[in-house]
Amino acid sequence: MDRIPLLPILFATTFGLLFSACTQQPTVSEQNVSRIMETLSSDQMKGRHAFGSGIELAADFISAEFENIGLSTLPGKDNFRQEFSIYTLKPKNASIIINNREVGGQYYFGLTNAETVSWTPNNTNVNYIxxxxxxxxxxxxxxxxxxxxxxVVDGEHEKLFHKYRTYFSRSNRTFELNSEPNDIFVIFDEKVNSYDITLENTVKSQGLSNIIGKIEGKRENEIVLFSAHYDHIGVVSAVDEDSIANGANDNASGVSAVIELARYFQNMPKPERTLYFVGFTAEEVGGYGSKYFSQQMDPNDIVAMFNIEMIGKPDVDGANSAWITGFDKSTFGEILQNSVSDSNFVFYPDPYPNQNLFYRSDNATLAKLGVPAHTISTTPIDVDQDYHRVSDEFNTLDITHATNTIRAIAKAARVIISAEQTPTRILNGEDNLTSNK
Structure with missing residues (x-):
């Protein structure tokens, strides 16, 4: 028997393995998806309230994942944190005198961004409802x-006025202390001729962080954004001695998607368009993370926003489907539909239009600026029993479904990332967002 030289065999085998590795498409690991969801929804994170202690552990964890994947930081940054402050103002003392009459505390409330507001007719406008x-x-x-x-609000609106007053009298939050505008709403039954208004707030500052990593594309100023909020509602009233609202589906599931999409695309060749991967903070308390982020960006640079929320449970239409908010406001949804038409996965319009979900998540701020910014979800919220409850635990999630959803998003996003497709802008975004509230 002729002996076959060993070296050529080793060379051929090694070359074949290298060629296979170079040509093999990356995939989304169910094991990684499970690990990320379980970690973020653990009791150690204490429900990830934006103003609680557990949020820092979550921020560190996401940053470490971005570091391990090999994402780049934003220009001028040496870490993945986009840090900012929120000032919380709570009413302390007030004196409201209109037409020489003192207005009782139950008949006014303020939306103020200053430690002290002091007004006379010389420095403030009067408007009427x-x-x-x-x-x-x-x-x-x-x-x-x-x-x-x-x-000045007519007494005919008193019932609704008091509902608003109950909510807004708790506190107000702002990025910039002592900034304008400031507004004070008052029920008063006369035309205002004179007034003397003083309102004092107690002020508390809180530091917050969005977590942002990027993959530089060939087109630096054409950005495709993948996002999810990583905060939840924290510690709440106990149910069966459990007081931690772990937020496994809302929104550890969405964060797992952002991290795994980052890993997926980092293992692909350099993209045509630049990719941002963002974990937003403070969505549950007013969307402050996405609002701050949008103020730092030129919205014209953002080609599309894939905001991912609550993908840990299959919708009533089946495990291989996801719905998209604001489907009719751009061609984003249509592009995603067509991109997975050769698979068994389906993207379809938000089945809950009466709940105005397009305006209630982190996509809303950028959509208001015209960005094709949409939220992708799968949870049947009309029947889900765990939303914002201590029962939103890791063991309620369908990991296989969530993984398949992430894979479908990765597949659908390719044509946008490669610049083969570009979603249309959202026209009159601000009008759309304010008229439907």
Whole structure:
């Protein structure tokens, strides 16, 4: 028998393995998805409240994952944290005198960003919400404009006014202390001729962090954004001696998707477009993480936003499907549908339009600026028994379903990342977001 030289065999085998490794497509590991979800939803994280102690452990964990994957930090940063402060202002003392009459505490509330507000007719406007006005609409207009003002509310709106007062009298939060505008809403039954208003707040500062990693693409200023909020509601009233709302589905599941998508695309050739992977903080307390992020970005640079929320349970339509909020507002959903048409996975429009979910997650701030920013979810929220409860535990999740969903998002995103497809912008984004509240 002829002897076959060993060296060529070893060379050929090694070459074959290398060639196979180079040509093999990366995949999303069910084991990794499970590990990430279980870690983030552990009792050690204490429910990841944005203003609680467990949020720091979560931020460190996500940063370590980004580091291990090999993501880049933002320019000028030596870590993955995008740090900012939130100031919480709580009413302390107030004196509201209008037309020489003192207004009782139950008939006013303020939306103020200053430690002290002191107003006379010389330095502030007066606006009115009449009996014929739509209170909600007018409240939205006055509270979102750029002017400080006293807003006088007709007594016909008293019932709704008190609901708003109960909510807004607790506290207000702002990125910038002593900034404008400031607004004070008052029920008063006369035209205002004079007023003397002083309102004092106690102020508390809290440091927060978004976690951001990136993969530099060939087109630096064309960004595809993958995001999920990593905070939850923390420690709540105990149920059967359990007081930690672990937030396994909401939203450890979404964060696992962002991390695994980062790992997936890091193992691909350099993308055409630049990829951002973001864990937003403080979604549950007002969306402050995504709001701050949007203020640091040029929205024209963001081609698309894949915001991922609550993918740990299959929807009523089956395990191989996910729904997309705001489906009709851009071609984002249509692109995703077509990109997986050769698989058994289906993307379809949000089945809960009456709940205005498009406006209630971290995609909303960038959508308001015209970005094709949509949330992808799978949970049947109309029947889910664990939402915002201590029962949102790791053992309630379907890891295989979540992994398949992440794989479908990875597959669908390729045509956008490669610049083969570009979703249309959201026209009149601000009007869409304010008119539907």
């Amino acid at each position: 009449s009996a014929q006005d739509d209170y909600r609409k007018k409240f939205g207009e006055y509270s979102s404009d750029d002017e400080s003002s006293v807003i």
